[in-house]
Amino acid sequence: MSNExxxxxxxxxxxxxxxxxxxxxxxxxxxEMLNINKATSVPVSMVMNVPSKKMGxxxxxxxxxxxxxxxxxxxxxxxxxxxxxxxxxxxSVAEKLTIELGDEVTNVxxxxxxxxxxxxxxxxxxxxLKVVSREPMALRCHYCGRPQDLEELIRNLL
Numbered sequence: 622m623s624n625e626x627x628x629x630x631x632x633x634x635x636x637x638x639x640x641x642x643x644x645x646x647x648x649x650x651x652x653e654m655l656n657i658n659k660a661t662s663v664p665v666s667m668v669m670n671v672p673s674k675k676m677g678x679x680x681x682x683x684x685x686x687x688x689x690x691x692x693x694x695x696x697x698x699x700x701x702x703x704x705x706x707x708x709x710x711x712x713s714v715a716e717k718l719t720i721e722l723g724d725e726v727t728n729v730x731x732x733x734x735x736x737x738x739x740x741x742x743x744x745x746x747x748x749x750l751k752v753v754s755r756e757p758m759a760l761r762c763h764y765c766g767r768p769q770d771l772e773e774l775i776r777n778l779l
Contacts, residue, residue, distance in 0.1 A: 631666040631668055631681070631683055632666075633709075633712055634664075634666075634683050634685045634709055634712075635685070635709070635711065635712055636685065636686055636709055636710050636711070637663070637683065637684050637685040637686050637687055637688070637708075637709050638683070638684045638687055638688055638689050638706060638707070638708055638709065639681070639682070639683050639706070639707045639709060640681065640682040640683075640684075640689075640697070640701070640704050640705075640706050641679070641681050641704065641705045641706075641707070642673070642675065642676060642679050642701070642703055642704050642705045643679060643680040643681065643682065643700075643701045643704050644676070644679065644680070644700075644701060644703070645669065645670050645676070645677070645678040645679055645680055646669065646670075646680070647680055647700050647701055648667050648668075648669050648680035648681075648682055649667075650700045650771075650775065651680075651682060651697060651700055651701055651704075652665070652667065652682065653775055654693075654696045654697065654699065654700060654775055654778065655684075655689070655693055655696065655697070656778075657684065663684060663685050663686045663687055664684075664685040664686075665682065665683070665684050665685070666681075666682070666683040667680070667681070667682050667683075668680065668681045668682075688708050689706060689708075689718065692729070694706065694718060694720050694721075695726070695729045696729055696730075696778060697720055698720045698721065698722040698726070699722075699726065699729070699730070699758065699760075699771065699774065700758070700771070701720070702720055702722040702755060702758075703720075704720055705717065706718040706719075706720065722752060722755065723752070724751065724752055725749055725750065725751050725752065725763065726749070726750045726752065726760065727747050727748065727749050727750075728747055728748050728749075728779055729748070729750075729778070729779060730748065730750065730769075730774045730777045730778050730779060731748050731777040731778075731779060732748065732750070732762040732764070732765060732767065732769065732777075733767070733769050733770060733773040733774060733777055734762065734765050734767040736765070737762055737764055737765040737767070738764050738765065739762075739764060746764065748779060749762070749763035749764070750762055750763065750769060751763055753768075758771060760774070
């Protein structure tokens with residue numbers, strides 16, 4: 622039984638990105654936020670509800686031949702602020718990237734309120750959302766003060 626518990630569920634990748642410690646059930650959101658879909662041409666592995674000592678259960682995503690950008694890390698912070706990201710090169714961890722969710726998210730997503738001043742092309746303002754709560758994630762627009770729905774924000778990525 623212990624060998625089965627420690628068994629690797631997904632094979633190692635030569636080059637790419639591993640996103641570990643995604644809150645359970647959030648892997649699909651992460652894929653959507655990273656614009657990884659059926660049109661993606663590189664292999665993607667996703668494991669959901671994996672046992673974790675730290676989290677109880679977690680999700681893991683491996684994307685071959687793709688390294689996340691800082692912009693993508695900023696997006697990831699909205700749904701998995703505690704996730705750990707490793708860049709893999711030649712089957713070894715070359716870099717560990719940190720996800721930082723500050724008190725404000727700037728130019729990552731647009732406010733979901735259609736009448737917000739940020740939607741007016743004549744008012745070129747930065748898209749600023751304040752982090753009201755981290756658990757559960759709650760964001761509010763800096764300008765109009767409207768609370769933001771996470772599902773809608775995924776559709777409003779910049």
